[in-house]
Amino acid sequence: MKKQTKIILGILACIMMMAIVLMYKRHWFGAGMKPKQAAISNSDRVVVRDTQEVILNPKKESPKEATQVEFPPNGNNIEDFVPELYKIIMDAEGLLNNDELEDVVLVLRNKTDSTDLRPTLVLLKQPEGGYRLYASAWLAIGAAYINGDYQQYDSEDISIDQKRNLIISTYGSGPVGNRETRYRFIDNELVFTYMEKFNAGAGQQTRVTYDVLNRKVTVEDINTMKEDMPAAVSHGTLPQHPPYLFKELDPTTVFSE
Known part of the structure; x- marks a missing residue:
């Protein structure tokens, strides 16, 4: 065999050995690797269909289960609806349903457990006097504290405006951000009509508004790293869905599922 042929065969043998080694490494060291996108759970996404995909702040803690509490269906005054274990921490008066009688909304808190979910009661004034319990919602506002001693919100408020919206x-601060939710009586049911969220992070502020009745979502991203703080606005369409009822809704997850 000529010397030149031996050299060529030797080079080919080396190339084959290197290929085998590379395939071995790729199989054993790369098999468990996934693209970075896979680490983002689908539960943390909201699809803005006309423009882009928005990734919301994921929830850090699983919500507590609602306490099994029976509220009376009727009462002569608002105190009749407050169990011994609870106290009123917020209240609002105004016209909610289609009559001209002033209704009341209460937010209660467990006296012995600040991390317990806080029920929100909607009391409808009756023509003959007293109130009727329309609904009790355990997820409308969330717990006051999480992890025992961490206050979830800096401030809170409930109100009934002139257009009969419960707000x-x-x-x-931080990942919690600001949130406003609105509800209105439509066809004798208190339904979710609007939500606005605002979050500020390193170099960016994001405002998202959900016009539930008209199925519109608007996302505004503000770049705070630049002096003129430019804003990029995107618009999208919410999927068709039956009315979201106040007594069943969790506003923290309604558009993250």
């Missing part, structure tokens, strides 16, 4: 507002 629940929470304000917090």
Whole structure:
């Protein structure tokens, strides 16, 4: 065999050995690797269909289960609806349903457990006097504290405006951010009509508004790293869905599922 042929065969043998080694490494060291996108759970996404995909702040803690509490269906005054274990921490008066009688909304808190979910009661004034319990919602506002001693919101407020909207507002720093939810009686049911969320992070502020009745979502991203703080606005469409009922809704997850 000529010397030149031996050299060529030797080179080919080396190339084959290197290929085998590379395939071995790729199989054993790369098999468990996944693209970075796979680490983002689908539960933390909201799809803005016309423009882009928005990734919301994921929830850090699983919600507590609602306490099994029976509220009376009727009462002569608002105190009749407050169990011994609870106290009123917020209240609002105004016209909610289609009559001209002033209704009341209460937010209660467990006296012995600040991390317990806080029920929100909607009491409808009756023509003959007293109130009727329309609904009790355990997820409308969330717990006051999480992890025992961490206050979830800096401030909170509930109100009934002149357009008969029940408005629940929470304000917090960090990942919690600010949130306003609105509800209105439509066809004798108190339904979710609007939500606005605002979050500020390193170099960016994001405001998202959900016009539930018209199925519109608007996302505004503000770049705070630049002096003129430019804003990028995107618009999208919410999927068709039956009315979201106040007594069943969890506003923290309604558009993250």
